[in-house]
Amino acid sequence: AAAGSASARAVHGSAGRQQGYMSAWVIDQYGTNGVLRHTEEIPIPEINSSSDIMIKVNAASLNPLDVSMRAGYGAKLLKLRRDPFTVMDSESEFPLILGRDVSGVVVDCGRDVTHFTPGDEVWAAVSPWKQGSLAEYVKLTEYEVSHKPKTLSHVEAASIPYVASTSLSALVNAGGLCRDSCPNKRVLITGGSGGIGTFALQLLKAWGAHVTVTCSQNAEGLVRGLGADEVVDYTAGNVAEQMEEMEKFDVVLDNVGGNTEEWAMDLLKPWSGAKYVTLVTPFLFNTDSMGLLDGTLNAGLTLQSKAAQSFVSNGVFYRWGFYAPDGPFLDTISLLVDAGKILPVVEAQFPFSQVPQAFHKLEQGHARGKTVVKVS
Numbered sequence: 275a276a277a278g279s280a281s282a283r284a285v286h287g288s289a290g291r292q293q294g295y296m297s298a299w300v301i302d303q304y305g306t307n308g309v310l311r312h313t314e315e316i317p318i319p320e321i322n323s324s325s326d327i328m329i330k331v332n333a334a335s336l337n338p339l340d341v342s343m344r345a346g347y348g349a350k351l352l353k354l355r356r357d358p359f360t361v362m363d364s365e366s367e368f369p370l371i372l373g374r375d376v377s378g379v380v381v382d383c384g385r386d387v388t389h390f391t392p393g394d395e396v397w398a399a400v401s402p403w404k405q406g407s408l409a410e411y412v413k414l415t416e417y418e419v420s421h422k423p424k425t426l427s428h429v430e431a432a433s434i435p436y437v438a439s440t441s442l443s444a445l446v447n448a449g450g451l452c453r454d455s456c457p458n459k460r461v462l463i464t465g466g467s468g469g470i471g472t473f474a475l476q477l478l479k480a481w482g483a484h485v486t487v488t489c490s491q492n493a494e495g496l497v498r499g500l501g502a503d504e505v506v507d508y509t510a511g512n513v514a515e516q517m518e519e520m521e522k523f524d525v526v527l528d529n530v531g532g533n534t535e536e537w538a539m540d541l542l543k544p545w546s547g548a549k550y551v552t553l554v555t556p557f558l559f560n561t562d563s564m565g566l567l568d569g570t571l572n573a574g575l576t577l578q579s580k581a582a583q584s585f586v587s588n589g590v591f592y593r594w595g596f597y598a599p600d601g602p603f604l605d606t607i608s609l610l611v612d613a614g615k616i617l618p619v620v621e622a623q624f625p626f627s628q629v630p631q632a633f634h635k636l637e638q639g640h641a642r643g644k645t646v647v648k649v650s
């Protein structure tokens with residue numbers, strides 16, 4: 275198959291495909307977009323655990339992590355999580371399927387699955403240590419899966435699960451927020467116009483928080499339309515100066531990283547339990563560059579020293595946020611979506627024949643919501 279250039283006919287044509295095999299976009303090595311390869315020779319995953327669920331994929335979405343994983347980011351740790359016994363084998367993870375969200379239909383279930391039956395329309399975030407959703411079928415466990423919102427198409431639904439699960443983990447587990455505590459809270463989201471930002475903003479508004487976001491000037495209409503109370507244009511000059519007259523915040527959710535910590539930490543209420551949560555962490559970069567043990571140790575020391583410094587200097591808690599699978603939480607989000615409180619933000623949609631173009635779009639940056647691939 276041609277790297278990154280399969281024709282629509284080649285991608286969709288199933289004539290002559292061997293039984294038991296499926297169509298998928300895979301990589302056989304890490305690299306740039308050219309490593310993406312379409313094939314019809316990937317074995318359909320098998321139900322081999324009693325809690326497994328097999329989903330026929332209708333739509334998948336891409337996250338910045340897919341672009342990074344294509345280039346090898348996180349390879350060491352993710353491989354250990356996939357299969358601890360083959361971690362020394364340099365090629366065991368290939369062919370690797372990317373794609374971190376799925377909306378589709380259940381086609382088969384393990385014998386202990388109680389909440390789903392074949393024919394159910396479902397959505398889920400696919401963990402980075404599992405084979406992804408840029409394929410005809412994906413296999414997940416019951417805990418990871420949720421019934422899709424009835425009011426959304428598959429394409430719309432595929433734009434939400436990974437950013438929703440990450441936002442939950444960051445805002446609730448690391449940020450200490452919950453639906454009941456939000457009405458009294460002021461939250462700042464940096465990078466409010468991307469996948470995480472547009473979702474986290476809507477969730478916090480649905481829970482009653484006051485939300486300020488930073489974004490580019492041309493994204494102001496988008497984030498205001500999603501409910502942002504205050505919008506700060508980071509391209510218009512020093513962000514901290516633009517915000518110095520504002521009341522201080524209870525939580526900062528940082529989607530940007532870089533030097534954000536240097537100025538945003540001072541915007542939190544001191545000595546009142548305020549939290550700075552960043553999603554941009556050096557954890558996987560460290561394990562890639564230093565090895566699993568040294569990388570984990572180094573990341574732990576970095577986190578500890580930043581946390582200590584933030585507490586002593588600013589009186590705030592410093593935390594790292596990470597994606598975590600959570601089907602039951604997606605059930606809650608499904609209700610908010612069907613109640614019209616959270617909207618899907620699909621910026622671009624690509625057919626399955628154009629997965630490399632979808633990756634290219636994501637690599638350009640400046641996301642305004644999500645990029646989705648219609649798989650079937």
Ligand code: NDP
Nearest residue numbers: 338465467468469470488490508529553595596597640641
């Ligand atoms: P996206 O690429 O969808 O969005 C990033 C957004 O930030 C874009 O809209 C971009 O628009 C905007 N932006 C860029 N620079 C700035 C800036 N200085 N100030 C304000 N806005 C800015 O990414 P996601 O929302 O999906 O993810 C956000 C980050 O979180 C990524 O770094 C991702 O890798 C990380 N992440 C980490 C996870 C974890 O488990 N730790 C899980 C998921 C995501 P523009 O450039 O036009 O302003």
